[in-house]
Amino acid sequence: MYEYLRGKVEYKKPDYLALDVNGVGYKVNISLRTYDFISAGEEVKLYIYNYIKEDAFKLIGFLEERERNLFEMLLGVKGIGVSLALSVMSTFDIDTIRDLVATDDYTNLKRVPKLGEKKSQQLILDLKSKLKTLDALSIDTRNDDAAKHLMIEEELISALEGLGYSKKEINTLITRDELRSFKTIEEAIKGVLKKVNY
Template identity: 60%
Template sequence: MFDFLRGKVDYKTTNYVTVDVNGVGYKVFISLRTYDSISDGEEIKVYIYNHIKEEEFKLVGFLNQQERNLFEMLLSVKGVGVSLALAIMSTFDMDTIKALIVSEDYLTLKKVPKLGQKKSQQIILDLKDKISKLEVASGEKRLELEKHSNIEEELIMALEGLGYNKKDIAKLIDKEEVKTYKDIQDAIKATLRKI
């Protein structure tokens, strides 16, 4: 199955885009938000959801993996098919969809064409916990990355203060090692031990 396609936009409509990959045109169904983000002739990479039913095979494309993951979550809800999931993603951006689900705002969610109150409530019921857990995990990961980035910046400044030039500092700092340091003191001690 396809995981992603990289190629040139040969043709686009509000429903799908034809991606030319080495002379082969792939018809990829997209949301209106994806349609607005791409131009004719542009080189793009689309992450693919392979929709396979008895008589039907469709490629559905997204510009990033997070969008595809959310689309797959929407499809896991009973009664939500490819067209309806794409309609939801055409109406609201990814962050808004997550916020509507977590805050249980079915009144705003049901503004999506062909998505009634019952189905809106079903989406919220099925996905609220999953999305809440994902948001907490991604928030923690973001904080951890910020912490490592700050330690690396402080370490560079400390080494510059000790008289080391940028070339030597680049050799001394290992980005993977920086992730293992608890704080700046730990980072300085470990780096000076290498000298």
């Protein structure tokens, strides 16, 4: 059983990555959000959920412990397994999931591929009683550099969307390497706006 793994990303695919830990390669399943953030050759720390069944053993990795906690909550929802739970977390971040549950917004929740209306309603029903836990998960507890930059990225995208930029335009405004050079969200916003002479 693994609590976390720290190592170098040898390569990545949309649903998993190969993590080199002291010369041993681990196949770690990930969400699309994790895939989008990390890069091959990067040193990362992943919090691990150990999925064990008679015919399968999978390692599922998250950049933050709170992401793993949410994943475990999703697995407790009737009809939701590992693949669907990862799909939910690939589509929405923790704060958005919390808001969708709080407002009974199954219409937007069912945008998750293969979730559907019934399972969306079931997810809200099962997690509704755990709103306090979701609130706690929504509190920013990010300590690692990777998680810190993920927070900056999320806040920067939100700020730029508020200024009227589309996601496509945002992707052309700033590269991943440029984003990682910023230490605060304020610095990131100033850097991007300077590029467009806002």
